Amino acid sequence: MEKTAVLIFDAAQRSALAATRALGKRKDIIVYTTDSTESALAGCSRYTTKYLQGPDPSADTAEFLKWVNSTVRKYEIDFLLPVTEVTSRTLVEHRDSLPPCKLPFSDFKTLLDLSNKTALTQLAQRLNVPVPFSQYCESPADIDWQQVTFPCVLKPALSKVLVNNQWLETQVHIVDTQQQMEELLNHKEYLLHYPFMVQQYIDGQGAGIFCYYQNGEAKAFFAHKRLREKPPSGGVSVLSESAPVNPLMKQHAKALLDNVNWHGAAMVEFKVASDGTPYLMEINTRLWGSLQLSIDAGVNFPALLFDGEYQQVTPLAGFTEGVQLRWLLGDLDNLYLQLKDSKSSWGQKLAAIGQFLKPNFSNRKHEVNRLDDMGPFWFELKHYR
Incomplete structure (x- = not known):
């Protein structure tokens, strides 16, 4: 062959x-x-x-x-x-x-439009997808301070900007005071010279819908929930579990990706407020960190991306819920940070140790250390700090 x-x-x-x-x-x-x-x-x-x-x-x-x-x-x-x-x-x-x-991607303009948080937020507003209240600014001079309430979010339009053949990395900032905001606006190059938004802060839980599209047609959806993260307050998932796809978030994700005739994989990120409203945060037009979990649960996104370039792909009906994925060394970092936290009680620290050591043989898989392919784990362990 x-x-x-x-x-x-x-x-x-x-x-x-x-x-x-x-x-x-x-x-x-x-x-x-x-x-x-x-x-x-x-x-x-x-x-x-x-x-x-x-x-x-x-x-x-x-x-x-x-x-x-x-x-x-x-x-x-x-x-x-x-x-x-x-x-x-x-x-x-x-x-x-x-x-x-x-x-396996759409054309560059479509890719850039979805990656551009300002353009995406404006598209979402046109499609009645919930977004935080937003001011669109080309420079700090465009801010209407009378409409700013704290805390708020300073969100650059692009997470990375190409400047003189090199990439400038930007950052989203949660801002608590006007003084803090003015300092950021005066010292961050990507806020001084490139478009950004001043957004309402949404207090809620992050959630995402993972999608595969073939030439504008939805073929697969996947979702998971984060059980532990690094740092523990919120960050990279170190223990996650496949979960049902939220129908409302799926509807919003579909509205956005259908509109641009998307092709390829995408992760549509939301923040779910206390009243249950999912507010759109961004769309990542690439594969994501916990990709292995979707594969283990039955949605093989890399295979879909490959096959979709050569033949018509059959839509997937669903996946196995309750499958867990553990990034062992990341989870070890999570435990270390919890034990190091001076605000945690001894009871909380002992509970964290117990959760880390608690086995789960029925539905948990490890992300890096796999018996049929241990080379990556030895490499990761060698470089672990």
């Missing part, structure tokens, strides 16, 4: 490892992985045929694209799968300059 060569980028990411395992197990695919370091997480997987060190796209776009061109030709790559925003935006923007190969 002739195999299709796939190049998976951003091999340091756990999502790249999940994609490598999902595609590398197939008999019709040969997987190459790449990142800018000498070795990387997904590059240590037994399902990687060869790890290739390349230039960092965030450091030099031109050099990165030159390397991709030569690599695609040398290894006869037919399918490219980036998993971070910088790599995916770079490849999609310069798709026409690459040798012919599959790239």
Whole structure:
């Protein structure tokens, strides 16, 4: 059988490892992985045929694209799968300059419009998808201070901005006072010179809908809930569980992605207020950190992305709920932070230890350490700090 060569980028990411395992197990695919370091997480997987060190796209776009061109030709790559925003935006923007190969994304304008939080919020308002009250600003001079209530959120339109062939990373800020807000506006380059929003702060729980679309048609949805995060107050998921898809959030996600005729994977993020209203936060037009959980639960997004470039994909009816995914070293970090927290009582710390040690053999899987592919875990353990 002739195999299709796939190049998976951003091999340091756990999502790249999940994609490598999902595609590398197939008999019709040969997987190459790449990142800018000498070795990387997904590059240590037994399902990687060869790890290739390349230039960092965030450091030099031109050099990165030159390397991709030569690599695609040398290894006869037919399918490219980036998993971070910088790599995916770079490849999609310069798709026409690459040798012919599959790239499972919509066109660059659509990608940018969904990634641009200002444009997305305005689209949501037109489609009656709930969003926080927002002021749209090209510069700090555009702020109407009479409409600002604290706490509020300073949200740059783009999470990353390309400036002089290099990427400037922005940050969302929750602001409690006018003085704090003025200091940020005066010192953060991405607030001084690039568009941003001043948004109403929504006090609630984060939630997301994970989607796959093929040429404007919804084919798969997935959802999970976070059981533990790093840091414990909220951050990266270290223990998560597949959960039912919220019908209202699915309706809003569908309205947005249908409108732009989306193609590929997307994560639509909401914050659910105390009254149950899901407010749109952003859309990530790439694969996500807990990708392995969806694969374990029966929604193999990397396979959908691959197959969707070559044939019509059958819509998935559902997935297994209650499947858990644990990132062991991330969970260890969570425990350490709880034990270190001076505000936690001894009772709370003992409870945290008990939860960490409590086994779950029936429906829990580990994200990195898997018996059939332990190379990535030894790599992660070696570099653990």
